[in-house]
Amino acid sequence: MSGPTPELPLVVLDALMPTAQRLVLDRRGSMVWEVESHRGRYAVKLGYPIEATSEWPAQPWTALAPAREGAVLHRLGSDQIAYGEWERGTWNIQPWHEGPDLYRLWEPCRAEGSSVEPHSSVALGCVEALAGLHSKGWAHGDVQPAHFIIGLERTHLIDLALARGGHVPEGYDFPFRGCLVHYEAPEIARSVLASGEAEPTQAADVYALGASLLISATGWRAVEYPDDASRRVQRKAIVDGHRRPVTVPGELGRLIDAMLSPAPEERPTIYDVGKALI
Ligand SMILES: Nc1ncnc2c1ncn2[C@@H]1O[C@H](COP(=O)(O)OP(=O)(O)O)[C@@H](O)[C@H]1O
Ligand SMILES: [Mg+2]
Numbered sequence: 001m002s003g004p005t006p007e008l009p010l011v012v013l014d015a016l017m018p019t020a021q022r023l024v025l026d027r028r029g030s031m032v033w034e035v036e037s038h039r040g041r042y043a044v045k046l047g048y049p050i051e052a053t054s055e056w057p058a059q060p061w062t063a064l065a066p067a068r069e070g071a072v073l074h075r076l077g078s079d080q081i082a083y084g085e086w087e088r089g090t091w092n093i094q095p096w097h098e099g100p101d102l103y104r105l106w107e108p109c110r111a112e113g114s115s116v117e118p119h120s121s122v123a124l125g126c127v128e129a130l131a132g133l134h135s136k137g138w139a140h141g142d143v144q145p146a147h148f149i150i151g152l153e154r155t156h157l158i159d160l161a162l163a164r165g166g167h168v169p170e171g172y173d174f175p176f177r178g179c180l181v182h183y184e185a186p187e188i189a190r191s192v193l194a195s196g197e198a199e200p201t202q203a204a205d206v207y208a209l210g211a212s213l214l215i216s217a218t219g220w221r222a223v224e225y226p227d228d229a230s231r232r233v234q235r236k237a238i239v240d241g242h243r244r245p246v247t248v249p250g251e252l253g254r255l256i257d258a259m260l261s262p263a264p265e266e267r268p269t270i271y272d273v274g275k276a277l278i
């Protein structure tokens with residue numbers, strides 16, 4: 001869909017006084033900008049409602065996601081966070097994290113005939129980022145390879161718009177309706193199929209990290225279903241347990257297999273995973 005070239009709202013321009021800016025993406029009710037200013041480099045996220053089409057119903061909650069994420073980041077004690085409202089929804093400002101995401105970093109492991117093995121140290125960085133959140137009593141709810149940014153000094157876990165664990169202002173809150181289905185634990189998929197909603201948990205985050213490590217290292221989804229399967233069919237395959245064998249070698253492979261256990265109580269905690277990788 002084409003339209004006018006997107007611009008940053010005035011409130012954000014006033015807050016950051018950008019010296020340079022670049023639109024990173026604009027999809028599904030969410031825009032992300034990389035903004036350079038005298039105070040440093042920031043990610044600016046803008047949310048707007050998704051209108052109904054013949055294929056999907058309207059999704060007004062995408063407009064609230066940046067403010068919800070801003071409130072969560074604030075609650076977690078992150079520095080340099082701001083959030084508020086613009087004409088079409090809400091926005092947030094957060095520090096920009098430089099680096100490739102997990103999926104991109106492990107591209108060489110997935111190349112045809114490749115003998116490059118996924119590094120445990122990279123997996124450990126992702127585990128530490130998620131453990132940092134869990135140790136504060138939160139669940140992320142949307143763990144996926146694109147949400148781990150592998151920096152030079154540490155790995156950052158981004159996109160906290162769906163996280164649960166503390167107070168979120170009522171006006172910016174909305175129910176959890178599942179995440180990217182490839183990373184949904186069976187209990188989440190089952191609940192979304194039954195009621196349209198689910199409760200994000202730390203055990204479901206561990207499953208999602210297992211699925212993220214697997215797909216990034218091998219290119220395979222944790223559960224088998226056709227590429228063009230509807231979300232309902234994908235969720236049914238997850239609930240019915242059509243698991244693929246984990247082909248990652250060594251201790252990392254064994255851990256991924258345990259993280260993908262269908263029963264949440266059989267999965268290791270994120271701290272168990274961290275200890276096993278050190
Ligand atoms: N703080 C950040 N630092 C660097 N890149 C970011 C940051 N926040 C978002 N991005 C980039 O924008 C993409 C989308 O951001 P995300 O927070 O996942 O928003 P959403 O999925 O809600 O659109 C990320 O995959 C990443 O490439
Ligand atoms: Mg995201």
